[in-house]
Amino acid sequence: MRHSRGIDLEPDSRGAYPDGIGHLRLANLGEEQILGARCAACDFRNWVNRWEIASRFGSQSTLDELRSKLRCSRCGNKSNNGWRLGRIDRDSEWVDVQSVPHRSRI
Secondary structure, three states, X not given: OEOOOOOEOXXXXXXXXXXXXXXXXXXXXXXXXXXXXXXXXXXXEEEEOHHHHHHHHOOOOEHHHHHOOOOXXXXXXOOOOEEEEEEEOOOOOEEEEEEOOOOOOX
């Protein structure tokens, strides 16, 4: 879409992942997006350092590939854990955008 003052506008795609976020690669996350994990057993939720994960496993790894490596730091559960995506607003507070269930549909 073209703005009247000559600025090209793109549609807002935050939170919209047509193939599900399981196919999303770490390299494709936007600068304002943050990555979190959720335990299926005790429902513990925590934000993770996505840059550290990318340096350890590679930035081309998909979230679905990395989901099996999630381990809860509270109860130690390793099965059926899921990812959470959020974004940081201008005031540097996170806003939850989308939570991924432990069994994401691909």
